[in-house]
Every structure is written in structure tokens, then in C-alpha cells.
Amino acid sequence: SAQDYLYRPSIHFSPPVGWMNDPNGLIYDGEYFHLYYQYDPIAPYAGFVHWGSAKSKDLYSWEDGPIALKPTTAGEAFSGCAIIDRNNTSGFFPALPDTDPRSKEPNLALIYTRASAKLQTQDIAISRDGGQTYTEISENPILDIHSNSFRDPKVFFHAPSGRWIMTVVQSRLHKVSFYGSFNLKDWMHLSDFESAGLFGIDYECPNLIEVPLEGTNETRWLMLISINPGAPQGGSTTQYFVGFFDGERFKAEDEHTVFGLIDFCKDSYALQCYENLPLSQATMIAWLGNWQYGEEVPHTTWRGVMTLPRRLSVRRDTDGWIRLVQRPLGLENLRLAQIPTPFRHLPARTTETVALPKNQAIELIIKASLEPRDKMLPDGSLGRAGRFSIDFANNNGEKLTVGFDGFFCQLWVERGGLKGFANPFFTREFSTSLTPDLREFSLRIVYDACTLEIYVNDGISVGSSLVFPQEALDRVSFSTTNTAASIQQLEIYPLRSTMP
Ligand code: FRU
Numbered sequence: 001s002a003q004d005y006l007y008r009p010s011i012h013f014s015p016p017v018g019w020m021n022d023p024n025g026l027i028y029d030g031e032y033f034h035l036y037y038q039y040d041p042i043a044p045y046a047g048f049v050h051w052g053s054a055k056s057k058d059l060y061s062w063e064d065g066p067i068a069l070k071p072t073t074a075g076e077a078f079s080g081c082a083i084i085d086r087n088n089t090s091g092f093f094p095a096l097p098d099t100d101p102r103s104k105e106p107n108l109a110l111i112y113t114r115a116s117a118k119l120q121t122q123d124i125a126i127s128r129d130g131g132q133t134y135t136e137i138s139e140n141p142i143l144d145i146h147s148n149s150f151r152d153p154k155v156f157f158h159a160p161s162g163r164w165i166m167t168v169v170q171s172r173l174h175k176v177s178f179y180g181s182f183n184l185k186d187w188m189h190l191s192d193f194e195s196a197g198l199f200g201i202d203y204e205c206p207n208l209i210e211v212p213l214e215g216t217n218e219t220r221w222l223m224l225i226s227i228n229p230g231a232p233q234g235g236s237t238t239q240y241f242v243g244f245f246d247g248e249r250f251k252a253e254d255e256h257t258v259f260g261l262i263d264f265c266k267d268s269y270a271l272q273c274y275e276n277l278p279l280s281q282a283t284m285i286a287w288l289g290n291w292q293y294g295e296e297v298p299h300t301t302w303r304g305v306m307t308l309p310r311r312l313s314v315r316r317d318t319d320g321w322i323r324l325v326q327r328p329l330g331l332e333n334l335r336l337a338q339i340p341t342p343f344r345h346l347p348a349r350t351t352e353t354v355a356l357p358k359n360q361a362i363e364l365i366i367k368a369s370l371e372p373r374d375k376m377l378p379d380g381s382l383g384r385a386g387r388f389s390i391d392f393a394n395n396n397g398e399k400l401t402v403g404f405d406g407f408f409c410q411l412w413v414e415r416g417g418l419k420g421f422a423n424p425f426f427t428r429e430f431s432t433s434l435t436p437d438l439r440e441f442s443l444r445i446v447y448d449a450c451t452l453e454i455y456v457n458d459g460i461s462v463g464s465s466l467v468f469p470q471e472a473l474d475r476v477s478f479s480t481t482n483t484a485a486s487i488q489q490l491e492i493y494p495l496r497s498t499m500p
Contacts, residue, residue: 001300003420006472007450010497011334011361012288013062013306015052019044020304021294022205022270023285024051025068025082027131028277029106033059034131035285035306036068036110038079044303045295049076051112055131059283059309059330060498068134069112069125078120079152079205080112082131083164083184084276090184092126092137105130109184111166113151114141120150122168124184143168143179143187152205155184156275161247165190169225171202176225178249191249193223197239197259200230205238205270208245211282213322214315219279220253220322221245222314224262226270228291234425235292236269238262242314242322253322262324264432265413265454266290268307268464282312283329288451288464292425297450298468305451307464317460318435325459328446331363335493343478344487346388351479356392358472360494361448366390367489369440370406370480386439386483392447392473400447400467402454406439406483411456413463420468432461440488447473448495 008014018041025036032055039052053065069077085093085107093107108127113120121141125134143153149172158165158180166179166187175194179187205226210219223241231237241259243252252259262268271286288305289297297303310326317323343352356362370386389403399417404410416428434441434457444455447467454463476492 004299004301006359007299007468008499009305009361009449009451010359010499011060011448011495012308012451013054013285015039015302015304016064017044017302018042019046019295020052020302021046021287021289022079023272023287023306024079024112025110026272026285027082027084027108027275029084029108029131032057032131033274034082035062036082037304037306039067041067044299044301049078049115051077051110053131058333060334062498065132068131069110072114075114075116075119078113078115079270080110080122081154081272082108082110082275083155083157085109085184089164089182092124092184110134111142111153111155111184113153115151118148119144119146120148122153122166139185142185149173149202154205154207154272156208158247165208165247167206167208169203169206171204174199174203176203176206176223180248193250196241196252197225198227198230198232198237200227202228204228205272207271207273207284208250209273209282209312210245210279212280212313214313214325220314221250222312222324223250224271224273228269231266232261233266233427233430235266235290237266238269238271238286240324242324260323262326263462263464265430265463265465266292266427267466268462271307273312283309284312284326285309286464288466290425293423296423297466298421305466308446308453315460323460326462327455327459328444328453331446331495334361334495334498335363336496337494339492339494341490341492344490346478346480346485346487348480348482348484351477353475353477354492355475356473356492357494358474359449360497361446363493363495364390364445364447364476365443365489365491366487367440367442368485368487370404371484371486372439387481388485389479390445391477391479393475393477394469394471394473396469396471398469398471398473400452400469400473402443402445404441409434409438411441411454411461413452413454413465415452415465415467418467418469420470430463430465432456432463434461442489
């Protein structure tokens, strides 16, 4: 339908037909980035969960692949991960050296949850064709604690202890359990990270990853836990903790538990980190959606979009706390001719408008500062002025705003001015507070069909939102209220479509 066309992203991954939620099995095999995902190929509703598959050499041009895992009599194929068993620690692959020509394929295995109403277990399937097709091993399940809320294994090889580490949730107990194994078959319980941060109803999709601490030679470990439902803004969200991992347990950095949410909007869930990349290239993809309304968004033949691939690190913020940093990867390679924006100063109460191409993804980079303003107005009241807004709009009376309030140092997003979708849970506005006493801000915004991503102050705060205009938003305006603004940088690029 026309809407499916209008909402189909041109640089974000979406499934050909049917329903998609969590990214699964993210792994780089030396040539391809694999992306598997929770998938119902039959209809665009969360139904009987399969694993869909795609692969890409650049994380943007995706080739759709066959279904990798299907529901069986043991249950659906819930979320999980991929690993490369290079040294054949499991014995699932032919012994090395080996004359079988297929053995030049990476020893790829998926570790995932088989889920029935009664039981959730961790299972393994292996591939002998570079990740196109998988065969379940006869020893399954490899981990069973007789629980019906035990899922979403994420496994990596921990070199210092020479073994595989699995993080997996006991979802209803708000617990991330750590297991260790030398052969992927026998798993020993190591520790639990539990009852930390926000609980929600279920803990889901844990990830533990080591990332650089920017500006130093140090690293930190990030523990990322998705929760659903029960997020502060409703439905799903993902929280993170910054700390250390000693091979057995994760400890948050400080006695005050340091945690934050990865997104100030509502549509970034169940992220997964790529396996088999150096820590300086830590990369994640999340489902750009929310369980609260994901099955009701206005598409007809398909539903589900992934976020852009994002590089992860941590940075010591101006207040001393170490926070997560997310930056989109690889957009530079997609840029088409820059759209001219010949203005660098906006007096108070002015607007400048620029036309945008229809149905093309847009990247907008802006760095600006608002003129200082006394806090007290002449009449003795508090000033509330000093706003700068960026409005994507069309002739259908629709408007999508990203704005900055220089007085309170807050950034807001308003998607409620779009007419394509109304739902009680589809929150209309969001805001985030930035480091106080700064009247300047820098934003990198990516608008692509039904998606809006905002990277604030070099990735220290990120907003990911589904957006549903009835018609394409084909212009962008920059406006000031009572305060003038100077623009240090403004670049707008249409981005080349990477979809087939
Ligand atoms: C997270 C989640 C996982 C589960 C999968 C089912 O969105 O609920 O916990 O494995 O989705 O599709």
C-alpha cells in the first residue's frame, strides 16, 4: 500500500514481509555482518517465532537470507546470539586440520532459547555453510533449569579465563545469570547480577561488553539489560550499568550503582552487540520499536525496523559520571550532495526554511548556541525564552519537532503533530536534560521514513522514535523564539538508499 511505501526505510533494516522484533545472532565473520531477527514470516504480528536472516558487508546493504531457525515441537525460537567456535572447543565441527572443503567456512553456531508455555531452555544449532542454514545439535538443550522464564542467551569468549561466558536472564526474578563453559555443552553457574536499576516486569536480552573509556587507555564493561513492560515512559526500554567484569561477576563502577537508560524516547529495545569485533569497534543494533504499540503501528504487510548500527563507548561526562556513548556508523559513505543552508545567524523570532527531497533519508548535523539571557525578566518574572526549534513539515499541516531550550538546557522531540498513527501508548513528546549552564548544543539527526534518531552532544544522549506522518515531510525549518542563535555548523545531506 501507499503507506507501506511511505514508511519503508531506505537505510534502516526492515523485514521483507511479516513481523520482526529483536535483533539476534549479530556476528562479524570476517567478511559478512550477520543479522538474524525474531520473525514471523506469515503475518505482521508477533506470532510463531522464527529467526529471519540477512547479511551485509557494510551494515547497510543487506541481502535477505533463508529462515535460520523455526518453531519445533519443543517450542518457538526465541532470542539468542551467534558465536564462532574457531578452535572447535565444542567438537561440533570437523576436526582441524581437515580436508573437507566446507571447513573454510567459519564455525558458526547459534545459541538461543527454545520457548514453550511451560519451559525455556538454551539450545545450539550449527552452520556448515557460512550462516545460511543451521542444524540443531542432538544434545539440546544445553542449559535447562526447569524454568519458564529463562531466556535470551548472549555468549562471548573471555580470553583471560579461556572460556565461554553466557549472560542469560531469569526474567521474572530480575536476574542476569552468568555461566561459564569450556565446550559450549557443559555450563557452570558463576554469579548473578540481580535486582539492580529498574525492574519492570521482565528482564530481557542481557549483553555484557567491554568498551573503550574515551580519552584514556582504559576500558569499562557495560551491562545492558532490556526491561519490558514497565519502563518509566511505558512499555519497553533498555538500561545500562558501567563497571568491571573479572571473568566471574560484573560489578558496577561505584558503590552508588551507576545506571542509565540508553534512550530518552521509547523506541529502542532489545539491543544486541556484535560478536567478533575488537573492543574499539563495539557495535550494536536495537529493535526500533516498543512492545506497547509495536503490533499496531500503521503498516500492512510488514512491521519492524532496526536502529542504525551504532558504535558504543563510554565517556566521563562533565559531572564526573561515566556514561554510555552511541554514534551511528558509516553514514559518511551514504551522503549525497549537501543541501545548501546559507545562514549562520538567526535573530530572535526568525525562521529559515530549506526544502528536502521526498522519500529519501536525511542526515542533519547542527551545532549552535543561543545568546545569553538573564534569568530574571524586567518585570521580575522568570524568563522562559530562548528556544531553538527544528521542524520537519509538509503541506498536510504536519510537523515533527526537535527543539532546544537554552534556558533549562533541555532538548525535546514532538511527534504528536504527525497524523498517521494515534494510540494511547504512542507518547507524543519526549525530553532530555543536558549538562546545565550550556546554551549550546550539537545534534546529529537521521530522519528515514518512519524513523527518527537524534544523537545529542556527540552521542551522550540518544533519542530513537518511530514517526508516522500521513505524507512525506519535505522541508525543514529552523526557528528562534526570544533569543538569537548563532550556528557554528549546519550540514544537511540526503542519504543514498541502501535497500535493494
Ligand atoms: C524481547 C523478547 C525476548 C524474547 C523475544 C520473543 O523483545 O520478549 O525476551 O526472547 O522477545 O520474541
